[in-house]
Each structure stands twice: as structure tokens, then as C-alpha cells.
Amino acid sequence: MKSKILSVLLLVAILVSLFLSVACTKTITTSPTPAVQTTLQISTPTPTTTQTTTVPQASTPVPTSAPASPTTTKPTVVHWWDKFGTPKYGGTINLRANSLALDIDPVTTWGGLYSTYGDYLWNGDWILDRSLWTFQTAFAPDEYWKGCLAEKWELSDPTTFTVHLRQGVRWQNKPPVNGREFTANDVQQHYDRILGTGSGYTAPHPFHASRMDFLDKVIAVDKYTVQFKLKTPSILYFIGLAEHAGQNWIEAPELVKLEGAFKDWKYAIGTGPFVLTDFVAGSSATYAKNPDYWGFDERFPQNRLPYVDELKVLVIPDMATAQAALRTGKIDVLAELSWMHAQSLNKTNPELQQSKVPAPGQGIIMTVNKEPFTDIRVRKAMQMAIDRQAIAKSLYGGMVDGIPCGILSPMFKGYNYPYEQWPQELKDEYSYNLSKARQLLSEAGYPNGFKTNCPIGSNLDVELAQVIKSYLSELKIDMELRAMEPVAFMDFSRAKKQDQLLWTGAACARVFPPKLGISGFYSKDMANYAQVNDPNYDAIYQKFLNATSVEESKQLAQSAVKYALENHWILTTFPLVNFTFWQPRIKGYSGESTDGYIWARVWAE
Secondary structure (H helix, E strand, O other): OHHHHHHHHHHHHHHHHHHHHHHHHOOEEOOOOOOOOOOEEOOOOOOOOOEEOOOOOOOOOOOOOOOOOOOOOOOEEOOHHHHHOOOOOOOEEEEEEOOOOOOOOOOOOOOOOHHHHOOEOEEEOOOOOOOOOOOOOOOOOHHHEEEOOEEEEEEEEOOEEEEEEOOOOEOOOOOOOOOOEOOHHHHHHHHHHHHOOEOOEOOOOOOHHHHOOOEEEEEEEEOOEEEEEEOOOOOOHHHHHHOOOHHHEOOOHHHHHOOOHHHOHHHOOOOOOEEEEEEEOOOEEEEEEOOOOOOEOOOOOOOEOOOOOEEEEEEOOOHHHHHHHHHOOOOOEEEEEOHHHHHHHHHHOOOOEEEEEEEOEEEEEEOOOOOOOOOHHHHHHHHHOOOHHHHHHHOOOOOOOOOOOOOEOOOEEOOOOOHHHOOHHHHHHOOOOHHHHHHHHHHOOOOOOEEEEEEEEOOOOHHHHHHHHHHHHOOOEEEEEEEEOHHHHHHHHHOOOOOOEEEEEEEEOEOOOHHHHHHHHOOOOOOOOOOOOOHHHHHHHHHHHOOOOHHHHHHHHHHHHHHHHHHOOEEOOOOEEEEEEEOOOEEOOOOOOOOHHHHOOOEEO
8 A cells, every 4th residue: 555655646746747847948038118218327347347249150940840848848038129020131221311422431531331331340239128228329338239340358457458350251342452351450550540550650630539549559469359558547448449430440451552542432342231332422322232241130140131132322401301202112211300300200101110319409519719708607698598498398399308408418327417416506507597698798798799600500400599599689699500511511610610609419418428428628629619728627537538437437427517517618408309210111120320230130021
């Protein structure tokens, strides 16, 4: 009897064990639904942490003939991108541009064309859940970057950042580069051009070198290893390198040596997913799929990129015309739409997909070394003449609250100086008070106002500029607005040719990296359009550059933002939002910033 009982108990135990085994093998993991994030906490990783990114390989499928077994049930994993369906190859994506100039040298331009046929050293982490970070702006915290041309990297010592390049990457097969392998020497020569530190270059580039002020020299250690030598230990080295500006795009040295190559679009050669096949200045650019591209889709690691056969960029400066093109399907994506345009599209084309995108507040740079803007009372008076809450309600339909902010976007928690922490005196200086503004202007010696002018790019918010012009007229300030074509305005701005004022698309709430955001008032920075020369601000900025901890860098960034607010170097408004719309046939896309690496990962149905 005891033997039978023991046998029964043993059988029961085995059955229970099998049941628990089956129950435990079925695991469902879900990701939160992606959402537009406008207030995010930035947490920078410890700089000594080694990061590695490799091209994932497809997993071996389970044979369909394998017998079902409850003990071998594979986990069911649900990804946030599953909603897009299965990627498809082929087809064309049509994009829109405000303007299109021949700019194929990443060191002398912002690389508008290059960003589609070239690769970055680092890209945004494409598999990251969009509820954590949307990649809708040019900036992302350190931990949200993945390697592209860079495969892995580490801080070898406090002033040596070592980057190991991906092997087997080749330049596009066009003369004079002819498809040779991308190497560390290419990276060194690029940075030598920027810094003037070798390879035949002795003078730093006036604009990009100021963005690289933390960098001493770049050395190719071997064919696939590059060392970035820092001037001093700093927590900011990684984002300073990863930021998508000219310093992160690498040009082939053969093109630099070939006279006139950067003036001819046929020499547009990179390592990227698309090849520039046609270019008509001011009209269009056409890119074909690079058949030899090395990259795979991080979300579908068995899929070689890119998906589409062709990208077409059409120049449509007028927003009304661009909307008509979107409505009729002539273009597939349209960004930087105002809330009014968004409402209109929602009524006429409810099938379109959309996302809300954080945007900087526009406003006026005051050239503080030219009268009357040398007097802070004039600057304060102009600040107090603007009713921001009324503008937010009327011009922007209440989509934003009209609360003023400093240089950095409120989404950069810890770095921005939040409005709720401002002392009342500072809040008053950014509040609408016309009588106090008139008093300050009179005390400064301008009871009857003055005449001035403000150049503005035609692609910027001219309507807001007209509203501000109207408010300033209440102080008898006669401000002439001078609209300019976007490319001409950019060249004009960089040359600092303004008489007194200059309109800016990023007066406040800048969505750039914190370093780039606050560097604009540093006396030695080429983007110091206000021409500030303040030793106190310079000292804060230098300390910020040399910060060796995240908390220290945050505190110094806040100090810089606060100091700039107190000195009223820019007539600021408030954070804005834009909208991006796209055709429902565009899949794999969530409204991310429109760089070339993104279009390689998007497909069309």
C-alpha cells in the first residue's frame, strides 16, 4: 500500500511540475504605447562606461515540421513597432524642403544634402521605445545613442576617448574614391580640417572649431581605431561629438584634394544608404538606393537597408503650396506645420498621420554692443512691452501657455532654469507692463522711441514678428522687418551683418544640446550673434565645459541660463510646438526628425 501511495504521489508531483513548466515558458512582454514627450529627464551615463553596437544577425527559424511540445514553447515578444506591420522593399518617398543649395562639404556647410548620402559616427537608438524619447529633435541624451560608423567606444583615461570603427564599411563606388574601405585615417583628416591640427591643415575652421572647443586633437591609432584627445576632463565630450552638425559627418579626403569637387553634386560621395543621382539647384534632389550599403534594420535584423528604391526631395518654399502637395499625395511628409495648418489638414485629410513636436520659441537677438541696445533699460523695456499670454492665446490658439523661458527647452530637466524657480523680480521683467516699459525707455533717454530694423528669414515666423513689431510700436519703436530668402539669411546671420536687431528661430527653449544652447553668448563662439562680451558669463561657460559630473554640469547650465535671462540679450517669447504630418502609406515612421538614416529605415506601401 505504501508503495502505491508513493507511486501516486510521485505521479502527481511530475504532473504538477510539467504544468508549472508550461505556465512559466509563456512570457509576454509589452512596451508602452509611444507618446509625444515634451518634458523629459536627461540622465547622462557615467563616461567611463563602454558602449558597444554591432549589426544584429537574423535568428535561425524553428523548422515548421518540428513537433509541438509544451516544454519548448517560444516566448511571445511584443515590440512597440509591431503596429507598423512587415517591412516592404521598393517604391519612392517624396519629401519637401524650404530651399536646396549645393552643400556637399560637411565642414563648410550644415550638410543638408550630406545627411542623406552620408553616415554619422553615431545615430539615435532606433529600437528605443518612443515613450522614452521621441527623436523628434536634433538632441538626445547620451544613453539614447547607438553606434553607426562607430561600433564601440570607451573613455580610456580622463582625456582620451577611444572609438573603434565598424569594419567593412565602404565609400560609395564613385570616382575618385571608388568604393574603398572607410578607415580611421578618414576620421582623423576630417577633424584635422576642422581643428587645423595636421594632414596639411594649420588653421581651424571658424565655425565648427568653436563647436569642438573641448577637443585638442584626433589621432588614428590603427586602421579602425581613433582616439579623441580632450583638452581637459569633461562630462560633455560625448554629446559634443555625437551632435549632428558638420563635425559628425566625415568627407572623403580624396574629394578635398580634388579642386572643385565640392561644387559639383556628382562628387557627392558618402558611406550612407542613398546615392545622390540628380540635383537641380533650388528645385529638387533625387537619391537612389545604395546597393552596397552595409547596414541592417535594428528592428528587423535580417533586413538589409534601405527599404525604398528612391528618395525625392522637392523644393516648395510656400507652406500653402506644400500643404496642397501633401493633400494630393505629391509629397509624403510635411514638417514644421503650425497649429492652424494642423487643424486645416485634420479637417480636409483625416487619414493623415501626425505628431506634435517640441519647438523653440522665436524672437529677436539684440546686438548689445550697438546703441541703443547697450543700455539694459532699453532691453528690459522691449521685453516688458510683449504680452506673451495674449500672443499664445490668439496667434497659437492656446496650444501653448505663453510662459517665458530661458535659452534651453523645458524638456531638458535639470539643465534648464525653470520658470517656477525664478524670483518675482525676474518674472516681472518678463511680464507685460506697458507703463513700466515706457518709464524705462524714458529713463534710458528715448521717451519718443527710435527707429531700427530686423532682418528675418522668410521661412521663419513672420506673422509673430509682425505681432511683436505692433507691440513695440506702443513704445514708439519703429522696427522695420526685412524678409530674406532662407539661405541668404543664414549667410547674412553668420556674417553678423545686422545693424542692430536680428530675428532668430531659437530665441528661447532651444532644443539643441545644452552645450550648443548656452554657447551662443560665449564671447569666442561664432554663433554669438548678440555679440555679448561678458567676462562673468564666459567664466560660467568655461566652468560648464570643464564639469566632470552630471550634477555639476546641470548646475552650471542653470547658472548660465539665469544670467542670460537677467541681462535680456534676447527678446524672448515662449516654447512652441509644431506638427509633422505624413501619408498613411509611410510605415515604420513616428514623426522623428528627418535625417537620412531615418529614411533608410522607413518603407512605403
